[in-house]
Amino acid sequence: MTVVSRWPSRRSVMRALRVGAVVLVVVVAGAAGAVVVSRVGPPSRQELMERAGLIGKRQLLIGVKDDQPGLALRDPQTGQFTGFDIDMAYLVAADLGFRRSEVTLLPIESEDRSKMQARTDSDRFVTVDLVVATYSITPQREALPLVSFSAPYLYTEQSVITRADHPSVQSLDDLRGRPVCTIATTTSQEPLDDAGVQRVSRQQITECVDALVRGEVDAVETDAAILAGFVNADPEHLRHHDIGLAIQEAYGINTGGNEELRDLVNLALYESRHDPADQRWEDAFDRYLRPEQPANLPQQVAVDQQPTVAKVAVRQWPWERVG
Template identity: 30%
Template structure:
């Protein structure tokens, strides 16, 4: 499998934005993590099986929730600002509204809620755009205090950063132009030019060094800094397909009516808030906010506003419940 890296560019400025339907209100969903998908290519199925065997950590493990301010939280409050790394290019999750200039979406609602709960003042919360590939580095080098940016929890990342309890369940999906003849995931990536974001779980699916996947899917990978760049490349006819998680895939399909999500998904996963290892009290505070955010209905209202009209398999629900 060959790999090409595409330099960072202003993908948001290039993407063709389609008009979207107004979102509908309703109750917040809760339920189980989506079940494993069927119909995946043989190489991806093997990847999924081997990863399940090699991942021995508990992706739901985190410190108990607490409202007590420990040394990490006190240091942030003394600095008078909490810096949260977010996305600004993922429609419905974290994207800049061209009319207001403000970043908005499901993850942005959560980031603001966490920041306001910890700092007691929304004016002390700083949202800092961070590229997909820079998420871990931004935490480890103290450029941000938290990452709220569709970040999958897995064993390797748990060695590098601390995670909150998961707040969303996802799987990997594939987008193609509506003109593509591909009927399923196998046809969409087998022997095709597939775009993935650097440092993403989608990139790991195709990386033999990380999961032992065979190369018999024959995919040619194009690697970009941010997943929205993949949408631009599909619009330009430079790639045949994009692999990303189903939440981001749904956002791209809502953003651009010329692309669609093919049948089939792989690798059920969960998303969490990332922060510096060792900042146990900060992790506990975030977990308390997450528990309150869901119990109070804010999670459900944000989900209904930003994601519910566009998510596939909505009946499976997306608030994660440990097995």
């Protein structure tokens, strides 16, 4: 009779020990690699959130314009904001983990965008987390201490509107010596001065348009995307002119020097740009800016494609969302 041992042979035991040792080495090496990557690699999304000061934050404050139809307009009766910029503010806020009820939109003047100072309904100035307010990216602005721009989220260009009965304006030279209104801190000042116009500065674009309608100035000059909403609202009395300026205006979101927050905003814009299922940018353009185009011909309102955004270096594991 053959006796079968219930115990494994010495060879089997040694083989099992060797396999176990290999598995242990792989596990330890993997864990060590993860530690090394976390220490020397790019930060994770969670780490960026922590460094940006968003963990535990209950309300996100965003400075926006309130007098630009199509971009950012506040209803005086309801206090509600609507427009392309408003949708962009909510897009970014959602990707930062904030529901609409956790976002507070506050009016901000052009000169206060670089200081991150917006005004509450009680006329108190507060520091906001983000500025989404037709803020053109320029080297001069980027050099300011509280300005850190995201990647562009919209491209437009400078243009001119006049009263409907005004002759065609082909260039700013056609307005030489004439009163032309613009916003005090706009990028339009240099082209206007170069053309020799009589520059009239106001704090808000609505003040310029009102002056135009009253006949106090001959034209208003600023970004086409800003002017288009006024022409679309009153095409019988206002006319948009393509003046052929080659200057491209790229709107960015100011994160007030918070570089980690800027990276998170760029990550939101990147994922919006590259995710075929994410149509929020396209929906906002179709809702607010594309309908303005017919009334504003021959001037293009804005480029109808979301700007390219460089990929943000973020540590991600295979099971995490890939940007």
